[in-house]
Amino acid sequence: MWPVRTPDHNGRPASVIWPRAPGGAPRPVECSFAFRFVALIVAQTLLNDTFLRALLREPTDYTPIWLMRQAGRYLPEYNATRARAGSFLGLAKQPDYATEVTLQPLERFPLDAAILFSDILTIPDAMGLGLDFAAGEGPKFAHPVRTEADVAKLAVPDIGATLGYVTDAVREIRRALTDGEGRQRVPLIGFSGSPWTLACYMVEGGGSDDFRTVKSMAYARPDLMHRILDVNAQAVAAYLNAQIEAGAQAVMIFDTWGGALADGAYQRFSLDYVRRVLAQLKREHDGARVPAIAFTKGGGLWLEELAATGVDAVGLDWTVNLGRARERVAGRVALQGNLDPTILFAPPEAIRAEARAVLDSYGNHPGHVFNLGHGISQFTPPEHVAELVDEVHRHSRAIRSGAGS
Structure with a gap:
């Protein structure tokens, strides 16, 4: 052996x-x-490194594609596995199930990256806030952080002791992606929620339409909010580093609710803490660069500031013109995005046309990873995803060859 x-x-x-x-x-x-x-x-040999090369703005033969929530409820096989696991948390906290669902979209579609199946709220759960997913209600915390005493009790969790199931899943997924001759199909992405996005759920106790509670704390008691964000930033950095050490080959920070903040507040309460996380990340492991992606939903107006955080790539939602975004960052970072997920409900030819429009907007330049502007809907027909992936690969090859528009 x-x-x-x-x-x-x-x-x-x-x-x-x-x-x-x-x-x-x-x-x-x-x-x-x-x-x-x-x-x-x-x-080990990585058979398809197109995704990683695109993140590093190196030339590629075509535009790589993966999808946020690519392992999810739109796939019948995911729902069958979740039923066996008994619950969403049962699925996420058992590495064998997490591995199974991570690989499911790769069996259906020729995607260029796998992403760890987990949840952005694992860190607050590890802090003892009592995460639960009630049917039809989304995530809820039994112990939200609302008072000065609640904030004082917060501490960075022991990643190995409380989140070992995540790093175990990373290792198991890497093994499952690799054949008997040491050849790995595609890279594996690790991820975390951003410090601000985690704070939104921690203070609100779950999702929110207006984030009234967390914003009130930020403006009335910024000292408490900065204490929460500081603990979260340390925890996110430690968590992502543990994923990297376990085998994640790229990492992504999901700042889902950064766009809910006003200009100025975004910089103080979200962007600065994303920057702190990035400054603590391991950017090389086992002799290879580990690219980092940051995504703020609704953050297109802050693109230049995001690009200056030290990140390798910025994720964009569908409200941003990709061609103009490329000009704005002037080659400093790669861009990821940015098809509106609802386009996947359109007929196949419309899906293909919209995919071509995104690719044409970016043009024949390195540094683009195709993705949706947010997570895929649970109601998306899987066959429409197949149309999208095929068109992205087909048309981007045509663009590289000079045959595309």
Whole structure:
């Protein structure tokens, strides 16, 4: 049996991981330079790295595509697995189920990346706020953070002790994406909610139409809000770093509710803390760059500021013209997006036309990852997703060859 981890490149004996024996754990061993050379030959190969190269603004043969919530309720097989798991949290907290649903969209569609199946609210749950998903009501916290005493009790959770099921899932997904010869199909994305978005749920106790409670705290007691955000930023950075160490090859910060803030408040309560997270992230692991994506829904007016945070790519919703966005960032970052998810309810030819419009808007330039402007709807016909993926690959190849518009 040969080890499957790329060896150390500094001339030191490398710690390598042997394949698991049935029911056993990997065994780290020390190996000589000669043995490391053999290990290097059999090291894992990424068969499709188009997504990662696009994030780093390198030339690609076509535009890569993945979809927010690509593993979800629009897929019948996802619903069958969720029924076996018993609940959403049962699905997310059991690595074998999380692995199964992460891979389901890849079995249907030739997507260019996998994204860890989990939830953005795992961190507040690990803080002891008591996350629950009531049927038809969305996420709820049993212990929302409303008082000075509540805020004082907040602490960065022990990631290994409280969120080990997530890092276990990352490792299991990486194994499932890799064949017996060490060839991995596509990269794996890890993710977290942003400090502000987590705070919205933590203070509101769940979702909200107007975020009245969390905004009131931000304006009336900014000291308390900054304390929450500081703890959240430390936790998000530690959480994403743990995912990277477990095998995530890119990470994304979902600032779903940053766009609910006014200009000025956005910079103080959201953007600054995204910047703090990025400053703490491991940007290289096992000798490879780990790109970071930041997405603020409704954040197009702050595109230049997002691009200056140190992120590798900025996610955009459908309200932004992609071509003008590319000009605004002037090659500093890659862009991800930005088809309106509701277009997937249109007839196939309309879907293909809108996909072409997004690609044509960006043009024949490096640094674009195709995605939706937000998560895919649970009511989306899967066959319409197939049309989208096919058209993105087909038309972007035509653009590269000079045959596209």
